[in-house]
Amino acid sequence: MTATALKIPETFFHSKMFRGLGQEELGRLTQICQRRRAASGEYLIHQNSTAQNVYVVVSGIVMIERLSRAGRRQVISFAFSGDYIGFTNTDEFEYSVVCLSTTELQMFPRRALLEIIDQYPLLKSNARLMGGNVLAQAMDHLFAMGQKKAHERVCFLLDQIQRRQCGISKSEIDLVMSRQDIADYLGLTIETVSRALAKLSGMSVIEITNAHRIRILDRVQLEEMASVH
Incomplete structure (x- = not known):
């Protein structure tokens, strides 16, 4: 420092x-x-x-x-x-x-x-x-914590990161936080976070490039599930 x-x-x-x-x-x-x-x-x-x-x-x-x-x-x-x-x-x-x-x-x-x-x-x-x-x-x-299902909460976080991140493609998201960090933010378990990401991948909303990189495939659907308004 x-x-x-x-x-x-x-x-x-x-x-x-x-x-x-x-x-x-x-x-x-x-x-x-x-x-x-x-x-x-x-x-x-x-x-x-x-x-x-x-x-x-x-x-x-x-x-x-x-x-x-x-x-x-x-x-x-x-x-x-x-x-x-x-x-x-x-x-x-x-x-x-x-x-x-x-x-x-x-x-x-x-x-x-x-x-x-x-x-x-x-x-x-x-x-x-x-x-x-x-x-x-x-x-x-x-x-989001009180009203959304697990995969919708994950969309909520991904949408937040995508809107705020700098330096990479708007279709890609860097997950610098761990799965435990995500779980503790969304009120879920690590296992539930992993299942939610797999579900979103199966729905063709996202593609999991690696443990720390997500590609958004369907921006409209992700925003709909992430919305709190």
């Missing part, structure tokens, strides 16, 4: 939170921002640790998870380029964040960032909008 001083880069605008800002706001943000590179498997945040930093994902994929006292894990969400992680209403994080691939991030001291956000109306509006998006995504996830 490395952290270095950051000048205003083009990647500063990967997040909607920084869109439309003027030079004054950008200058203030640049003063407190550092660039961080994290390896696959590295934890950015540990559950119950002090909430010190906020991150914006520049490239790569990270996973947000939460453990119960009994050791049971729930994967809360996956974050992609442009997403921010680390905002919290308490002084401790109630979740952990782990990188699923080599990940580039922008890192901001939480308190300093909150002070700047409070001073600029557009930045505050952007942050509120991003918070609303996170809530909407959580509601979609909850609906």
Whole structure:
């Protein structure tokens, strides 16, 4: 893990939170921002640790998870380029964040960032909008968990990844997460995830290229099964 001083880069605008800002706001943000590179498997945040930093994902994929006292894990969400992680209403994080691939991030001291956000109306509006998006995504996830069959839940995840991924064909999906990660996100067992993928393959909705690559064959049908609206 490395952290270095950051000048205003083009990647500063990967997040909607920084869109439309003027030079004054950008200058203030640049003063407190550092660039961080994290390896696959590295934890950015540990559950119950002090909430010190906020991150914006520049490239790569990270996973947000939460453990119960009994050791049971729930994967809360996956974050992609442009997403921010680390905002919290308490002084401790109630979740952990782990990188699923080599990940580039922008890192901001939480308190300093909150002070700047409070001073600029557009930045505050952007942050509120991003918070609303996170809530909407959580509601979609909850609906899928409660109302969809196993293969439809898998379609829900594949649709999410396809819409957010960068760097490969839109017809192909990189599954950097493990089958266990997928199971813990969708409220299923590993065996059920495997059966659901096999079913979708048998329906000619997807083609399983290998353990970490899926090709979408029928985009319309996948979207119909994934829909939560």
